[in-house]
Amino acid sequence: MRVVKQTARYVILDDVLPPEQFELMVEYAARSDYARNPRWIKPWDLGDEMPWQTGETVYTRGKAMHAQDPRKAYPTGTAIDLLLRRILDTKFYREHVPDTYVTARTYLHPPGSGLDWHDDEGRFAGAYTYYVHPRWHASWGGELMIVEDELPRSRLPEKRHMRDGKVETIRETWDVLTKDDLSQLLMDGTTSTEFVFAKPNRMVMMVGGVWHRVNVVKRTAPHARAAIAGFFLGEQDDQPFWR
16 A cells, blocks of 8 residues: 555545455445435535445444444455455554544446535544546546645534524535535635546545545546445444444
């Protein structure tokens, strides 16, 4: 595994797995079952194609998952274990998101699909993406685009929201329909950016609060952009992964 670039907020790693293990990962992605999420997940742009996704695997730090939980607990005996084990061994995990639970899900981004700006803040301590397609081209799109400036959500304007018959003030969120306020935040505050080609066997790991997006995959791409992506979750997470 080779460090391509490392900052205080993210790291880019190449040759994450040895060739024989990467082949197993490619076959794992090819043989997995996929479906499109029936819900609109807010970072997905309404004008883009939707990606296909698998079920989720979770590194639970040894805690038992609920018997009715549809997710799989690591280790699974499948190739996904190779990647999760590698993630847990990285310096980034030990120094930036130690002792967190790790999720993993495979996504296929077909031509015309992407992912709009978001920061994985809130319940996530961080996130990662690992490219598992057998080959990619610099002209096919699908780049991971990263804002290197620290732009806290507190810069977003407050909003009013009605719940349980009462009007309340909402902070640190944006208009998910027009995204005008988010656009203004990024336009005004961004001075430094990075984009990362979707190179096979490459992984990008980020702490929470880093604004990023996935560039739209070009219509001329002959196959989907395949990536295993997931999140780092702390003890304060309120989702019942292991209850």
